[in-house]
Amino acid sequence: MSRPLIGVVANYDGWETHVLTDAALSHLAPAVDWEWVSPGEVASLGDRVERFDGILIGSGIPSGGIDGTLAAIRFARERGVPLVGT
Numbered sequence: 001m002s003r004p005l006i007g008v009v010a011n012y013d014g015w016e017t018h019v020l021t022d023a024a025l026s027h028l029a030p031a032v033d034w035e036w037v038s039p040g041e042v043a044s045l046g047d048r049v050e051r052f053d054g055i056l057i058g059s060g061i062p063s064g065g066i067d068g069t070l071a072a073i074r075f076a077r078e079r080g081v082p083l084v085g086t
Contacts, residue, residue: 055076
């Protein structure tokens, strides 16, 4: 059985909050896997978010465009995918 995959929508810039997000998610291991996804990628590759079992909107200003962040939120709301925002 595969582990749930969480998509973290934010640009990983090495900010302290991003490092701490990785640390918090690692404490869930081996329960989940996660992948950082740039908001710009979500806007242009909507199918990429379809493989996530849950979505976490990461902290910080979405430097890839707010459109991708909003697309991820819309996707989660319309399809009943668990969503957490920071």
